[in-house]
Amino acid sequence: MFSVLALALAPTFFVMALGYGAGKSGHIDNSNVRNLNIIVMSYCLPASLFVATATTRWSELLSQWPILLSLSITMMGVYVTWYAYQRWARHQTSTEAALQALAVGQPNYAAAAFPVISALFGVEHLSTVAIGIAVGSLLPSPLTLALLELDGPVQTENRTQLPPSVRVINSTRCKAAARHLFAAVWHAVTKPIVLAPVFGTLFSLSGLQLPNVASASLRQIGVAAGGMGLLVTGIVLSKTHFRLTFNTSLGVCVSNIVQALVAFAICRAVNASPEITKLTVIMAALPSGFFGILFGNSYGRVSSEANSTIIASTLLSSVTLAVSIAWVYSYGG
Numbered sequence: 001m002f003s004v005l006a007l008a009l010a011p012t013f014f015v016m017a018l019g020y021g022a023g024k025s026g027h028i029d030n031s032n033v034r035n036l037n038i039i040v041m042s043y044c045l046p047a048s049l050f051v052a053t054a055t056t057r058w059s060e061l062l063s064q065w066p067i068l069l070s071l072s073i074t075m076m077g078v079y080v081t082w083y084a085y086q087r088w089a090r091h092q093t094s095t096e097a098a099l100q101a102l103a104v105g106q107p108n109y110a111a112a113a114f115p116v117i118s119a120l121f122g123v124e125h126l127s128t129v130a131i132g133i134a135v136g137s138l139l140p141s142p143l144t145l146a147l148l149e150l151d152g153p154v155q156t157e158n159r160t161q162l163p164p165s166v167r168v169i170n171s172t173r174c175k176a177a178a179r180h181l182f183a184a185v186w187h188a189v190t191k192p193i194v195l196a197p198v199f200g201t202l203f204s205l206s207g208l209q210l211p212n213v214a215s216a217s218l219r220q221i222g223v224a225a226g227g228m229g230l231l232v233t234g235i236v237l238s239k240t241h242f243r244l245t246f247n248t249s250l251g252v253c254v255s256n257i258v259q260a261l262v263a264f265a266i267c268r269a270v271n272a273s274p275e276i277t278k279l280t281v282i283m284a285a286l287p288s289g290f291f292g293i294l295f296g297n298s299y300g301r302v303s304s305e306a307n308s309t310i311i312a313s314t315l316l317s318s319v320t321l322a323v324s325i326a327w328v329y330s331y332g333g
Helices: 002-025 034-054 058-063 065-089 094-105 109-121 127-138 140-150 164-189 192-206 212-222 225-237 246-269 274-285 291-298 304-330
Strands: none
Touching (some): 034 127, 034 192, 058 065, 065 094, 065 246, 094 140, 109 225, 109 274, 109 304, 140 291, 246 274
16 A cells, blocks of 8 residues: 555656755746746646547447546536635636636646556556546536636626617627637637647547657657656746645645545436546545646646645545545445
């Protein structure tokens, strides 16, 4: 169990610490990482996401439908709930709420899933990682990008209580708001990080096999996705202050503990096999992913609480993931 934890968490800690040290020491300018962010968001991650989905047989994905179902419900359920809590209970902005919701709701599939799943279940189960990557890339990620794009939509008033002259003005505002909404959603869903898994899934559906040359070429840049993402995450974190507030602590508990319990409950409800249940729980128990930091940095918006949640979740996972792994060895259905 210790070796599995070491394989999953030690590289994550090391690369994030490397980026943190580089940013803190000034060796890399931590206030200007836009170009590094573009490399990760527009090249490394899209290539990695496309290969992961395109090289996974559709039959393998269908055979693991309980994982797809449970991860989708768990991830989006946590995302929507946390977003609503931040918006209406804590009165946070849409941007802040979206970044926090992504930090709490989306596990670190890009960097931590491969070593954990391959060590626990074998490389033949890496299609499970592709499922997690696809769910995260197609559900909470585009929603977060759209919310970041919108960031302060035009507000409208009640038309039925306004005089005709104001109604005309308000109608213009409504049309402008609709155009703004459409443009924001379109801009979000046409980003490479969203399109790559979509095209990869469609390619998998076609039944075609990705040529070895194409696969090798994409993996050459895609293999850097996890490392570069963690490095940039560390650099960005070096200019923020870690704060373990009540909200951050609650978010970490939801991310590291509640998600795994919900995923387990869903698997039990659909009578999933013990192996599928184990795979699902481990995927849901992974620490928070770094997409929120990269997304926020792309739009010049930093959420100290979301960033603190990611740090705390990664640290606490040394305990919660160990418990989940111990449960895997003992669970018999």
